[in-house]
Amino acid sequence: MPENSAAVLREPRGSLVVERVPLPGPAADEVVVRVRAVAVNPVDWVIQGTGPVTYRWLRAPAVLGSDVAGEVVAVGSGVTRFAVGDRVVGLATGTDRGRDPMHEGAFQEHTALLERLTAPISPELSDDQAAVLPLGASTAACALFQPKHLGLPLPGAADAPRERSGVVVVWGGSTSVGMNAVQLARAAGYTVVSTASPRNAETVRSLGAEVVVDHGAPTAVDDLVAAVAGRSVVGAVALGTTSTAACIEVLRRTGGTVLAMASTPVSLDGVAGRRRLLPGALPVFTRLGLATLGLTLRARRAGIRAAFVWGSSLRDDAMGPELWGRVLPEGLADGSIRPVPEPLVVGHGLDAVQSAIDRQRAGVSARKVVVTL
Ligand SMILES: NC(=O)c1ccc[n+]([C@@H]2O[C@H](COP(=O)([O-])OP(=O)(O)OC[C@H]3O[C@@H](n4cnc5c(N)ncnc54)[C@H](OP(=O)(O)O)[C@@H]3O)[C@@H](O)[C@H]2O)c1
Numbered sequence: 254m255p256e257n258s259a260a261v262l263r264e265p266r267g268s269l270v271v272e273r274v275p276l277p278g279p280a281a282d283e284v285v286v287r288v289r290a291v292a293v294n295p296v297d298w299v300i301q302g303t304g305p306v307t308y309r310w311l312r313a314p315a316v317l318g319s320d321v322a323g324e325v326v327a328v329g330s331g332v333t334r335f336a337v338g339d340r341v342v343g344l345a346t347g348t349d350r351g352r353d354p355m356h357e358g359a360f361q362e363h364t365a366l367l368e369r370l371t372a373p374i375s376p377e378l379s380d381d382q383a384a385v386l387p388l389g390a391s392t393a394a395c396a397l398f399q400p401k402h403l404g405l406p407l408p409g410a411a412d413a414p415r416e417r418s419g420v421v422v423v424w425g426g427s428t429s430v431g432m433n434a435v436q437l438a439r440a441a442g443y444t445v446v447s448t449a450s451p452r453n454a455e456t457v458r459s460l461g462a463e464v465v466v467d468h469g470a471p472t473a474v475d476d477l478v479a480a481v482a483g484r485s486v487v488g489a490v491a492l493g494t495t496s497t498a499a500c501i502e503v504l505r506r507t508g509g510t511v512l513a514m515a516s517t518p519v520s521l522d523g524v525a526g527r528r529r530l531l532p533g534a535l536p537v538f539t540r541l542g543l544a545t546l547g548l549t550l551r552a553r554r555a556g557i558r559a560a561f562v563w564g565s566s567l568r569d570d571a572m573g574p575e576l577w578g579r580v581l582p583e584g585l586a587d588g589s590i591r592p593v594p595e596p597l598v599v600g601h602g603l604d605a606v607q608s609a610i611d612r613q614r615a616g617v618s619a620r621k622v623v624v625t626l
Contacts, residue, residue, distance in 0.1 A: 257273065257363045258362050258603055259355075259360060259362070259603065260317075260604075261271065261302075261314045262313070265314050267302075268617065274355060274361060277356045278366040280329050281330045281331040282368050282369065283357075284325045284329065284332055284368060285365050286329050286333050286368070290321075290379075290380035290381045290625050293606075294319070294429070295613065296319070296388070296572060297319075297612070297613070298522070298610050298613060298614040300348055301525065301610065302526065302527075303530060306531075308348060310350045310351075311348055311354065314354055314355065314380065315358065317348060317359070317610075318606075319345050319346070319388040320387040320388055321359045322374060323340070323380065325337055325339045325340075329368070334371075334571055335368065339373060340364070340374040341372065341594075342384065342386055342394065345364055345368050345387075349565050369568075369577060370391075370573055372585070384621075385592050386593075389430050390576070390581060391433035391435070391567055394576045394580075395513075398572050399488065399562075399567070399570065401560055402560060402562060403421070403490070403511050403513055405488075407441065407572070407580055408437065408441040409584070410582055413442065415442055419485050419486065419489065420443065420481050422500060422504070423445055423446075423449050424493065424500050425448060425467065425490075426460075426523045427448075427453035427594075429593070431447065431449075432456070432593040434454075434577070435460040438461075440461075446462065446465075446466075447462040448473060449464065450467065450489075450618065451467050451470065451587055453474060453618065453619045454560040460494075468493065472474070478503055478506045486504065489504055489511070489512050491512060491514045495518075498518070499546060501557060510557055511557070511559075512552060513559075513560065515564070518545060520535070520574070523537070527598075563568075584588075594621045596621050596623040597612075597620040597621045599623070602624070603626065609622050609623075609624045
C-alpha cells in the first residue's frame with residue numbers, strides 16, 4: 254500500500270504536524286503528483302492564523318498550500334494532456350469553499366491537481382523554480398483577464414496584435430502576484446507602469462514595465478500619474494495594504510475606471526501571530542471592515558468599478574484552462590513568461606513547511622519562499 258505524509262493543520266491556529274495521511278486517488282479530471290517543491294503564500298498564514306474568521310468553511314484537519322511542482326504518478330480516466338512520469342506545476346485549490354483540503358492541499362508528498370490548472374515543466378526548469386508560479390500567476394490572470402475585473406484579452410490568441418493601446422497600472426509590481434501581473438499584461442500587449450522599492454525596480458522593468466516608481470515615496474501617486482503621461486488607462490491592479498487607496502487616486506486622476514483589488518487594506522499578520530484570535534483581534538477586523546467599506550464607497554464616488562480578486566476562481570471559468578493549457582505552457586516554452594519571483598528555498602521536507610510559512614509572514618522582498626520535498 255503506497256504511503257503518503259502531509260503537514261497537517263490539526264486544529265485552527267495550531268502548528269502544522271507531519272503525519273501519515275491517505276494517498277489521494279485521481280478523480281476523472283485530476284492527476285496525482287509526487288510533490289517535489291511547494292511555495293508559500295500569504296494566504297497560508299492567513300488561513301492558519303485567522304481561518305475561523307476568514308475561511309469559516311474550512312474544517313480541520315486540513316492540508317494547506319496552493320503551489321505545487323512535481324511528477325505525475327497517476328492520471329484520472331478523463332485526463333488527456335498528461336501521463337505518468339511527466340513533470341508538472343499546478344494550482345492546488347483544496348482550501349476553497351466546497352473543495353477537499355486533504356485531497357488537494359499542496360503541503361504533502363502526494364496531492365491531486367486538476368488537469369485544467371496544471372502545466373508541463375520544461376527540462377531546463379527545476380522544481381523549485383517552477384513552484385513559484387501557480388497562485389501568483391493565477392491571481393494576476395484573474396485580475397487582468399476575468400470580465401469581472403479588467404477583462405483584457407489573454408496573451409497570444411491566434412489573431413492577437415502584439416501591441417495594444419492602453420496602460421495597465423500595477424501597484425506592487427515586486428510582489429509575487431505583481432511580478433506576474435506585469436509580465437502577463439505585457440505579454441497581452443499592454444504598456445505597464447508599476448511600483449516597487451528602488452532595489453527591485455530593475456527586476457520589475459525586466460519583466461516589461463515601462464516605468465517603475467518607488468511605492469515608499471510620498472510622491473508615488475504623482476509619479477504614477479506622470480508615468481501614464483496622458484495615455485488611456487485600461488485598469489489598475491492593487492497589491493499591498495495601501496494599494497487600493499493609491500490606485501483609486503491614480504485612476505481618478507488618469508480617467509481609468511476599473512480596479513482589481515487583491516489585498517486587504519489592513520494587514521492580518523499581527524493577528525495571525527497572536528496566541529488567541531478573539532476577542533483581541535476584533536479591533537483589527539473592525540478596522541478592516543470599515544476600511545474596505547470606505548474604499549468601496551470612495552471608488553464608487555469616483556466612477557470606478559472596483560472588485561476583489563479571488564486567485565483560484567479561474568478553476569470554474571473559461572480563463573483557467575486557457576491560462577494553464579495554453580498561455581503558461583507556451584509562454585514558459587518561448588521565454589515570454591518567466592517563473593517569478595526567484596525561489597528562496599528555506600528547507601527540505603515537510604518538517605520545514607511551518608518555518609517556511611513563518612518566514613513568509615515575516616516578510617519577503619521579490620522572493621518566493623519554497624520548500625523542496
Ligand atoms: N485575492 C487573492 O486571491 C490573492 C492571492 C494571492 C495574494 N493575494 C494578496 O496579494 C498581495 C501580494 O501577495 P504576494 O504573495 O504577491 O506578496 P509577497 O510577494 O509576499 O509581497 C512582498 C512584497 O510586498 C512588496 N511591498 C512592500 N510594500 C509595499 C507597498 N507599499 N505597496 C506594494 N507592495 C509593497 C514588497 O516589495 P518591495 O520589497 O519592492 O518593497 C515585497 O516584495 C498580498 O496582500 C496577498 O495577501 C491575494
